[in-house]
Amino acid sequence: MSAPLPWLEAPLQQALRQRAHALLFHGPAGVGQYEFGFELAKALLCEAGGEGAHRPCGRCPSCHLMDTHGHPDFKLLMPEALREPLGWPEEESRKKDAKPSKWIRIEEVRQAIDWSHQSVSRGVAKVLLIHPATAMQEASANALLKTLEEPAPQVRLLLTATDPELLLPTIRSRCQRLALPMPPREAALAWLQERGVAQPAVLLDAAGGRPLEAQALAGEGVDAAAWAALPQRLRLGDVTAVAQWPLPRLLETLLKLCHDLMAVAAGGAPRYFPADALPSGAALPALAQWSRELTQLSRHDEHPWNASLLAESLVAQAAALWPAARPAAGARPRVTTLGR
Structure with a gap:
């Protein structure tokens, strides 16, 4: 099973070969940082047997648990404001009348660190995905430093960013980095066409060449004619x-x-x-x-x-x-x- 975004397949295989305990991957907004991080976590936790088995296989119990957002060895840290748009339920602790936060709070980081020191449930690994890492304010980021430098055995940390220079230097220095490319135009247009976006070239230009952003525009009811008439x-x-x-x-x-x-x-x-x-x-x-x-x-x-x-x-x-x-x-x- 290939990555959900075809232009991220090569970086995915590169990340699997690197086997870094802490990986910071970055690229322009709208090319799929979250999708890449989730697919990489899924591959790291995949239980497909055999040295040459392609991961993630999409068929094993671990892949199924990831697809249903129920894997005990996977944890996602992201702002409340991103949970619903990315298909994750709201945190039970959030008050119903409270505005969703755009930040990752220090309490959430500390809970994730405690989780990382617990035993592996399925015997493969534990993966913590932080999306985006720039949503951690300074105190939250500092709380993560020791875990980045000395993670518990079998723990992999994945961090996303559009601009890694916005992160603390102490965070950047503890991670291997991987740049996610802008997709080739023809690949992006084909992907948008497969998803029913009419006249995708206009919306792809509107999004600065970022296909996920073009898809979001279409989802908001902006079509090519409306954009050109604006x-x-x-x-x-x-x-x-x-x-x-x-x-x-x-x-x-x-x-x-x-x-x-x-x-x-x-x-x-x-x-x-x-x-x-x-x-x-x-x-x-x-x-x-x-x-x-x-x-x-x-x-x-x-x-x-x-x-x-x-x-x-x-x-x-x-x-x-x-x-x-x-x-x-x-x-x-x-x-x-x-x-x-």
Whole structure:
């Protein structure tokens, strides 16, 4: 049985050959860090017999336990906010009215360390997957250092990251590293087509070449036609185009649009939107200022903004880049950013 993402098969076999007690694998968001980590854990715990047996086999009791999220020798540390999107039940300890955390708490790390020192249940190994490792704050990361340096026998630690430089140097120095590649374009397009994504080339570009991100866009109801029409709708100040979008998605999309408009204004090629979908006439200085404001705002997307009012303001700000398309009445609203 091959890896669920075909472009990760070669790195998977490389990781199995390395046999590192602590492995840090990293790559751009949307190429499959979690999927790779889970498949590697499944392979490490696989009970397929024989020296040349392909792992994970997908048929043994261990593989079945992994598929049902019930393996006693596998533990996953990740923020509460990622559990449901990745198909894991909520922690029973979380209060129902509490907002899911985006961090891995120190108590969770300590519990995982205690778990790692318990006996192996099925006689193969114990695997702790931390996804993403950058969700550990400094105290949580420091609590893991001794375990990384001197793990219990048969324990394997797997850490994911998009940017390993965001981790503490003491964490990085205790791990072997493995870079996960961006998939070849044709492989990514074929994978998206197999999953029913229509006109996958447009959404793959929209996602910067990251197929899992393109699939997420499609899952949110963004198709190729809607993506291509978005710049013109924003030019006309049509807030209905993005009214239901989560704020992080909206800010990310506006930053992509700003990037492409600046690239075209400087004589380059767009990256995220079709070239013929981009309205002309936006001035480069205004785009540079807009980019700075969007970047500053994106650093505070967890602030309790009034989402609908902020979306209206952001769309009005975008429309103001093309004065001829701006409604005659009303001045350009400005986004209130922190520090101003």
